[in-house]
Amino acid sequence: DSGVTQTPKHLITATGQRVTLRCSPRSGDLSVYWYQQSLDQGLQFLIQYYNGEERAKGNILERFSAQQFPDLHSELNLSSLELGDSALYFCASSVGVRVPLNTEAFFGQGTRLTVV
């Protein structure tokens, strides 16, 4: 158990819909990262938050957004869903900002999103 909790574990929804994925980081970790994992693209970095503020953006679509709340949990919002958005979405957390030189990132078990 990494200490990072993601909910829900599985999600099935229709095209055009909107979903919210939730992540609770390890106790004491200030940084949260979101990744998308698909069979053809591998693990893609989406976005990073540190102590409530956005720190880095990766290959995140405009239809996707995220935020980190004062209690440090984070949500990833996916809207206008398309079939190609079906993937595993992982959240990771770390103590600091500079991964990996200073801290280790711990991954949650992921949310498997299926868009039908």
Next chain:
Amino acid sequence: TQLLEQSPQFLSIQEGENLTVYCNSSSVFSSLQWYRQEPGEGPVLLVTVVTGGEVKKLKRLTFQFGDARKDSSLHITAAQPGDTGLYLCAGAARNQGGSEKLVFGKGTKLTVNP
């Protein structure tokens, strides 16, 4: 765009055999990490290498970072069924503003048969 190419993509071997998987890029990374991911789980960090030419050992696993910090290898000695999993390499790429993100390879899926 910094890309990490991993090879082989799939590897199936018998228990007791040795194997090496590779992670290559045309880009220089400030550090490189190896993760193992099991079905239904998130990646778990195995090691971080920082210095060009660095070699780190973790029991039967040996990790090497290339001198130019563009490539890395993972060697497993006397593989066991418990080594089965997806092995991912990830390079640290600098973002604007000083933070870093991890760029992942697509992974090597290793199966060790009893």
